[in-house]
Amino acid sequence: MSNILFLKTSPKNEGSISTELGEYLVNQLTSVSKSTVTKRQLDEEIPFINQQIINGLYVDDSQKTVEQKEALKLSDTIVDDVNNHDTIVISTPIYNFSAPAVLKAWADMVARVNKTFSYTENGPVGLLKDKKAYVVISSGGTKVGSEIDFFTPWMKHFLKFIGITDVEFIAADQLMSDDGTKLQIVKNQIDELFVDDKKEVA
Numbered sequence: 280m281s282n283i284l285f286l287k288t289s290p291k292n293e294g295s296i297s298t299e300l301g302e303y304l305v306n307q308l309t310s311v312s313k314s315t316v317t318k319r320q321l322d323e324e325i326p327f328i329n330q331q332i333i334n335g336l337y338v339d340d341s342q343k344t345v346e347q348k349e350a351l352k353l354s355d356t357i358v359d360d361v362n363n364h365d366t367i368v369i370s371t372p373i374y375n376f377s378a379p380a381v382l383k384a385w386a387d388m389v390a391r392v393n394k395t396f397s398y399t400e401n402g403p404v405g406l407l408k409d410k411k412a413y414v415v416i417s418s419g420g421t422k423v424g425s426e427i428d429f430f431t432p433w434m435k436h437f438l439k440f441i442g443i444t445d446v447e448f449i450a451a452d453q454l455m456s457d458d459g460t461k462l463q464i465v466k467n468q469i470d471e472l473f474v475d476d477k478k479e480v481a
Contacts, residue, residue: 281314284364288321288371288382289417296451296462297417301370303466304413304449307473308366317364325353325384336392354388361389366411367443369434373418373452377429386437395441405442412443416450423450447472 285305289295305316326332332354335347343351361367371382378386389395396403414434421428431448438446451465 281308281312281366282364283308283314283316283366283368284360285316285318285368286321286370286382286385287318288369288379288385290322290379290381295370295372295417296454297370297372297415300417300449300451300462300465300469301368301415304370304415304469305368307469308368311473314366317360319360321381321385323381325357325381325388327380327384328387354391357385357388358391358394361395361407361410361441365409366413368413368415370415371417371430373416373421373423373428373430376421376427378433389441390437403440405440405444407442410443410445412438412446414446414448416448416452417454418450418452419455420453423448423452 283305285301287295287298287301289298291298308314309316329350331346331350335343335351338347369382371379374380392398393406395407396405398404414431416423416430418428421430423431435446435448438444449465449469451461454461
């Protein structure tokens with residue numbers, strides 16, 4: 280049994296390529312194993328880091344004020360969300376060469392010392408082990424993996440920072456110059472990820 284957390288970051292209610300491909304990937308995952316799926320639409324309700332959050336981040340739980348606990352309540356919920364799932368699917372567009380602000384805000388809520396990472400004499404160590412992440416990307420003009428793609432290396436590093444090293448990136452990039460075939464090509468690539476699993480199911 281797999282527990283899948285599906286994070287959708289596109290603000291579009293309709294017509295989002297990243298969301299469509301994320302849904303397609305989740306459907307493939309559920310077709311090869313019994314799975315539960317929790318879907319989250321990341322939106323403006325996730326705050327940017329503010330003074331109250333900063334004040335509470337580095338105080339022991341037993342010493343936090345009521346205000347600090349309240350400021351960190353959403354962060355606690357988001358961290359629990361990630362902890363309670365073994366597979367994370369993130370569907371996201373690239374905006375202006377990097378992550379949408381809401382995804383960065385989510386990451387800032389997840390990065391919690393002694394909850395998702397800890398400091399050691401050798402540097403920070405991620406605490407979220409035995410998890411698999413799929414990152415489904417769409418872009419209009421940015422070529423994923425190019426020198427102007429600042430999203431992919433950041434996302435890879437952030438996931439490693441919190442302990443998630445098994446990461447699959449799937450990209451439908453440069454869609455502004457697409458001849459109409461890229462979406463199906465990427466869906467075929469997703470299918471290829473699960474060919475062996477489907478043989479076992481059959």
